[in-house]
Amino acid sequence: MNKIKTELQVIVNPVANRGKSKLLFEELTYLLEKRGIRYSCHITEYPGHATLLTDKITYKNETEILLIVGGDGTYNEVENGCFGRKVKLGHIPAGSCNDFTRELGLWKGLDSFLDSVERDNTMLVDAGRVNNRIFLTNIGAGFDAQIIHDMNVRNLKGNLAYVRMVFKNLFGFKCFHAELSSLEKSFDSSLLMLTINNATTYGGGFKIAPLANVQDGMLDVCLISSINKAKFIINFPKVYSGSHLGLEEVIYWKTKKLKSNLDRKLPIQVDGELLPDRLDNFDIEIIPDAFRVFRF
Ligand SMILES: [Mg+2]
Numbered sequence: 001m002n003k004i005k006t007e008l009q010v011i012v013n014p015v016a017n018r019g020k021s022k023l024l025f026e027e028l029t030y031l032l033e034k035r036g037i038r039y040s041c042h043i044t045e046y047p048g049h050a051t052l053l054t055d056k057i058t059y060k061n062e063t064e065i066l067l068i069v070g071g072d073g074t075y076n077e078v079e080n081g082c083f084g085r086k087v088k089l090g091h092i093p094a095g096s097c098n099d100f101t102r103e104l105g106l107w108k109g110l111d112s113f114l115d116s117v118e119r120d121n122t123m124l125v126d127a128g129r130v131n132n133r134i135f136l137t138n139i140g141a142g143f144d145a146q147i148i149h150d151m152n153v154r155n156l157k158g159n160l161a162y163v164r165m166v167f168k169n170l171f172g173f174k175c176f177h178a179e180l181s182s183l184e185k186s187f188d189s190s191l192l193m194l195t196i197n198n199a200t201t202y203g204g205g206f207k208i209a210p211l212a213n214v215q216d217g218m219l220d221v222c223l224i225s226s227i228n229k230a231k232f233i234i235n236f237p238k239v240y241s242g243s244h245l246g247l248e249e250v251i252y253w254k255t256k257k258l259k260s261n262l263d264r265k266l267p268i269q270v271d272g273e274l275l276p277d278r279l280d281n282f283d284i285e286i287i288p289d290a291f292r293v294f295r296f
Contacts, residue, residue, distance in 0.1 A: 014044070016095045020094065068092065071093070071094065075101070113296060130282055133275070140202075141195075182259070191225055208222050219286045
């Protein structure tokens with residue numbers, strides 16, 4: 001007999017990871033029925049829809065459990081729809097990138113995950129906020145956002161495509177000047193890219209902020225200043241292990257709040273999705289213990 005008394009809500013992005021999320025969703029519904037857990041499903045139909053669905057599901061603040069079948073993009077939309085509400089979130093990693101969920105431990109499959117839900121095995125995690133938008137993994141401006149822009153235009157996904165786009169942009173991207181101020185450190189110089197991280201990885205395992213922790217109440221700033229292209233190519237693989245921090249072009253610190261002023265409007269990626277407008281200034285802060293999520 002299951003211990004969940006209320007109807008569990010499920011948001012599904014059926015096109016995540018080129019439709020592979022549907023298989024996980026089918027397995028999930030089979031297991032929920034086998035366990036006698038009542039549930040209700042909500043299918044996303046367009047980008048941004050998960051935020052609207054989540055807002056509708058949680059606005060009375062009565063929903064106890066909301067499960068998400070999708071990737072980081074869907075997860076981001078859900079968190080933007082229920083920030084400040086008491087709902088507990090469970091992410092079933094069904095996207096091409098599931099970087100935030102990887103921070104919570106090793107995925108051991110749906111059965112094990114549902115055990116965790118039934119045992120009410122949760123933890124509090126931080127989120128970041130850029131202007132009024134919540135983020136889970138990171139935000140980036142400059143070189144990396146340009147890569148995501150190019151990947152979106154070509155409908156490319158995954159690590160290999162990311163690496164291809166890195167090399168394509170390496171010779172075309174013009175560095176920008178940034179003035180950054182935080183309590184811990186100020187920075188005023190030229191940059192190739194700027195990232196502010198809640199999670200250690202993004203882009204499907206790209207370990208940009210190896211010292212990040214989603215429970216430490218801090219954001220990890222990782223900047224890469226102008227770098228010689230040959231040196232960039234030689235050192236690029238270091239980002240997979242997080243050993244890039246030793247390079248003199250990498251500037252890294254932890255902060256709760258950061259103000260950014262850039263010398264031109266740049267594309268900004270938030271959890272792998274581009275903001276609709278390019279920005280040349282933005283404020284970022286940590287929101288400690290922003291969400292309660294199920295462990296694996
Ligand atoms: Mg942190």
